[in-house]
Amino acid sequence: MRICVLGGDGYLGWPTAMYFSARGHSVLAVDNCMKRRLEAELDVIPLEDVPDFKQRAERWNVLTGWEIEVVRGDITQADLMNQICVNFHPEVIVHFAEQPSAPYSMIGRDAAVLTQQNNIVGTLNVMFAMREHCPDAELVKLGTMGEYGTPNIDIEEGWIEITHKGRSDRLPYPKRPSSLYHCSKVHDSVNLEFACRSWGLRVTDLNQGVVYGIETDEMSLDRKALRTSFHYDDVFGTVLNRFVVQAAIGMPLTVYGKGGQTRSFLNIKDTLQCVELASVNPASRGEFRVFNQFTELFSILELAERVKRVAQARGLCVEIQGVANPRVESELHYYNAANTSLLALGLKPHLLSDELLDGMLERALEARNQIRERLIPPRVDWKRGMAAVTSAAAGFEAAPEPEREPAAATA
Amino acid sequence: MRICVLGGDGYLGWPTAMYFSARGHSVLAVDNCMKRRLEAELDVIPLEDVPDFKQRAERWNVLTGWEIEVVRGDITQADLMNQICVNFHPEVIVHFAEQPSAPYSMIGRDAAVLTQQNNIVGTLNVMFAMREHCPDAELVKLGTMGEYGTPNIDIEEGWIEITHKGRSDRLPYPKRPSSLYHCSKVHDSVNLEFACRSWGLRVTDLNQGVVYGIETDEMSLDRKALRTSFHYDDVFGTVLNRFVVQAAIGMPLTVYGKGGQTRSFLNIKDTLQCVELASVNPASRGEFRVFNQFTELFSILELAERVKRVAQARGLCVEIQGVANPRVESELHYYNAANTSLLALGLKPHLLSDELLDGMLERALEARNQIRERLIPPRVDWKRGMAAVTSAAAGFEAAPEPEREPAAATA
Numbered sequence: 001m002r003i004c005v006l007g008g009d010g011y012l013g014w015p016t017a018m019y020f021s022a023r024g025h026s027v028l029a030v031d032n033c034m035k036r037r038l039e040a041e042l043d044v045i046p047l048e049d050v051p052d053f054k055q056r057a058e059r060w061n062v063l064t065g066w067e068i069e070v071v072r073g074d075i076t077q078a079d080l081m082n083q084i085c086v087n088f089h090p091e092v093i094v095h096f097a098e099q100p101s102a103p104y105s106m107i108g109r110d111a112a113v114l115t116q117q118n119n120i121v122g123t124l125n126v127m128f129a130m131r132e133h134c135p136d137a138e139l140v141k142l143g144t145m146g147e148y149g150t151p152n153i154d155i156e157e158g159w160i161e162i163t164h165k166g167r168s169d170r171l172p173y174p175k176r177p178s179s180l181y182h183c184s185k186v187h188d189s190v191n192l193e194f195a196c197r198s199w200g201l202r203v204t205d206l207n208q209g210v211v212y213g214i215e216t217d218e219m220s221l222d223r224k225a226l227r228t229s230f231h232y233d234d235v236f237g238t239v240l241n242r243f244v245v246q247a248a249i250g251m252p253l254t255v256y257g258k259g260g261q262t263r264s265f266l267n268i269k270d271t272l273q274c275v276e277l278a279s280v281n282p283a284s285r286g287e288f289r290v291f292n293q294f295t296e297l298f299s300i301l302e303l304a305e306r307v308k309r310v311a312q313a314r315g316l317c318v319e320i321q322g323v324a325n326p327r328v329e330s331e332l333h334y335y336n337a338a339n340t341s342l343l344a345l346g347l348k349p350h351l352l353s354d355e356l357l358d359g360m361l362e363r364a365l366e367a368r369n370q371i372r373e374r375l376i377p378p379r380v381d382w383k384r385g386m387a388a389v390t391s392a393a394a395g396f397e398a399a400p401e402p403e404r405e406p407a408a409a410t411a
Numbered sequence: 412m413r414i415c416v417l418g419g420d421g422y423l424g425w426p427t428a429m430y431f432s433a434r435g436h437s438v439l440a441v442d443n444c445m446k447r448r449l450e451a452e453l454d455v456i457p458l459e460d461v462p463d464f465k466q467r468a469e470r471w472n473v474l475t476g477w478e479i480e481v482v483r484g485d486i487t488q489a490d491l492m493n494q495i496c497v498n499f500h501p502e503v504i505v506h507f508a509e510q511p512s513a514p515y516s517m518i519g520r521d522a523a524v525l526t527q528q529n530n531i532v533g534t535l536n537v538m539f540a541m542r543e544h545c546p547d548a549e550l551v552k553l554g555t556m557g558e559y560g561t562p563n564i565d566i567e568e569g570w571i572e573i574t575h576k577g578r579s580d581r582l583p584y585p586k587r588p589s590s591l592y593h594c595s596k597v598h599d600s601v602n603l604e605f606a607c608r609s610w611g612l613r614v615t616d617l618n619q620g621v622v623y624g625i626e627t628d629e630m631s632l633d634r635k636a637l638r639t640s641f642h643y644d645d646v647f648g649t650v651l652n653r654f655v656v657q658a659a660i661g662m663p664l665t666v667y668g669k670g671g672q673t674r675s676f677l678n679i680k681d682t683l684q685c686v687e688l689a690s691v692n693p694a695s696r697g698e699f700r701v702f703n704q705f706t707e708l709f710s711i712l713e714l715a716e717r718v719k720r721v722a723q724a725r726g727l728c729v730e731i732q733g734v735a736n737p738r739v740e741s742e743l744h745y746y747n748a749a750n751t752s753l754l755a756l757g758l759k760p761h762l763l764s765d766e767l768l769d770g771m772l773e774r775a776l777e778a779r780n781q782i783r784e785r786l787i788p789p790r791v792d793w794k795r796g797m798a799a800v801t802s803a804a805a806g807f808e809a810a811p812e813p814e815r816e817p818a819a820a821t822a
Binding site: 112116125160163168171172174177191197328 | 489520523524527528532535536562564565573574575580582583584585586587590591594598602604605609610739745794
């Protein structure tokens with residue numbers, strides 16, 4: 001197939017490009033490398049250097065003989081998506097090309113506007129270009145489980161059958177997103193549902209959980225030149241990465257608030273499987289299909305305890321510390337989300353194992369000297385933004401020790 | 412109270428500014444006059460000249476002694492809302508400052524991006540400025556009933572109690588908006604619900620039906636210098652205006668498709684009452700309150716028949732003609748929407764009367780020589796945009812004569 005990967009320079013985009021390329025597909029990877037610029041502005045660096053976009057594609061070509069075509073360009077510009085559709089004729093467009101950080105979107109007005117403009121305009125451009133030039137292609141769009149928030153009813157896959165006052169309808173699942181970044185993903189979903197209903201596009205929206213892991217089969221060909229990014233900082237890092245890095249340097253694992261926040265997770269290898277399953281089993285014309293893309297649910301405190309246990313088995317001394325929650329979120333809540341669609345299509349989950357955690361920890365220990373502790377404390381407060389919280393973050397005020405609560409219990 | 416009216420140059424914004432000013436409130440009206448520019452680009456003009464923004468405010472001041480302070484400025488620019496909040500200290504911000512046309516948003520990529528950027532960024536700027544400078548003020552935001560679409564269950568006021576698999580929650584009402592303009596209003600609602608929940612803002616979202624009428628008490632002081640706009644064209648006009656103008660020039664009343672589309676309507680005088688009720692009875696801190704702002708439901712065909720009857724009573728010869736529907740919408744559907752909140756606060760509806768229709772018709776007849784028939788046929792097709800439909804619009808292809816269907820029946 002002819003597969004265009006938007007955001008092909010990113011944590012998931014680059015491994016996705018290699019994954020499809022290795023399976024004989026024709027791959028075009030597109031990225032404006034905006035995230036690298038945002039990282040520089042925030043003085044954030046990944047644990048290990050991330051090779052340049054074009055250079056790693058060249059290295060891939062040399063190693064495998066497969067070609068990943070690379071375009072450095074910005075899909076929020078009016079014409080790029082039209083040119084891609086006219087010249088490359090994609091059968092599948094995998095769309096990761098969005099500002100991906102919730103804390104970034106909460107820094108303040110400028111960052112919120114950048115996030116929503118970038119994400120919404122990029123997706124609108126994809127929609128219009130597909131309508132005009134490749135209406136039969138499928139869009140595989142990365143959404144997030146954070147669109148749903150934490151409702152007190154089961155989370156279904158994008159749609160819900162509602163019976164109300166004696167009548168019924170199947171309607172979009174109600175969303176209460178967790179940040180202005182998550183709001184931008186909800187906006188994309190609304191626009192795309194409209195485009196399917198009105199223009200007959202085919203879209204699969206992958207509402208993805210938190211991805212962990214930095215190893216895929218393709219990277220093993222050259223662990224340095226082909227690797228993907230590993231962020232542990234407060235803005236682009238995710239919670240499991242942070243815990244692993246904290247364990248590696250003997251810093252307490254910092255749990256925000258009570259730690260009873262339950263979230264959905266998946267291994268990066270399963271992201272690749274899921275995107276492939278959505279691509280080879282496309283949505284129908286006019287169908288806005290939503291898959292919840294995760295394999296396991298954990299509370300934040302459970303995760304911290306897993307990391308602590310694995311680290312202790314290596315003889316590391318690890319503590320768990322509750323800190324004031326910079327986010328506005330329920331810290332104890334009901335959480336039960338459906339994820340049967342991708343399993344039904346054949347997803348074989350790589351569950352979170354102690355071996356995987358130990359492997360991540362080993363990578364963090366090897367790179368221990370590059371870890372910058374100052375990148376870890378949260379600088380972005382959901383209520384006040386970034387400037388106001390800098391001093392508090394410097395002091396890194398501690399909250400009471402978290403209490404242990406069951407993962408999917410009612411608040 | 413200190414009331415800031417964003418979009419104060421518009422069809423509703425200007426009458427709202429006068430309405431509050433006449434009641435002794437301190438009013439600041441803000442507008443970038445973008446809609447006048449869009450009208451010029453589309454070669455669209457209202458039935459009667461609309462006086463300049465500043466000039467009509469000056470005329471109001473001369474006639475009444477009350478001052479409406481006028482700012483010509485764009486709230487999508489980063490600092491304007493901050494300056495307004497710092498300098499004017501609004502207690503209420505009434506927000507009409509959005510691109511208001513569904514057909515405009517469907518012209519093509521550029522118009523869709525303009526619509527969503529303008530509406531979303533403006534509202535984000537209002538949210539951030541309020542958080543920073545006037546967190547206790549109330550935002551009264553104009554949404555639209557078109558956010559809901561036409562679900563097969565009753566439409567509630569913004570929120571719905573859902574019982575699902577034995578559990579219950581009160582969640583945002585699921586939305587299936589009718590155009591990319593309506594999508595932009597859904598996006599605003601999502602962002603604002605987040606801001607209330609996370610920052611403690613107070614917001615009333617007025618999901619308004621189709622407004623008709625061009626007379627308010629304040630305008631009667633000088634019907635020429637203080638009047639508001641009357642659009643009957645395919646892009647900025649609304650259906651009742653169009654029917655009245657068609658009746659005045661002996662053109663058939665053009666019903667899109669079957670005409671069984673049921674929509675909610677209200678008199679412009681009731682818009683003013685509703686905005687006032689939402690302002691003097693503010694939402695609580697942290698409350699995202701939604702009122703459905705309409706007084707009556709009609710099918711499009713019913714409206715055409717009302718206009719036909721009133722015109723015939725004046726001896727005008729009027730026909731109803733079904734034309735191919737340029738929109739993607741259900742033409743026969745269930746529709747039942749709640750609107751009890753504003754009635755409970757004291758709204759006294761001005762229902763659609765033959766007298767009002769006759770008054771509108773008289774205005775149209777007086778200005779008959781200014782009516783441009785070429786502005787009426789739809790140029791924007793929901794599936795193909797504007798360019799592709801121009802030739803079809805020129806031919807104005809007729810669909811079969813519409814069948815009569817009950818207003819709120821199941822499809």
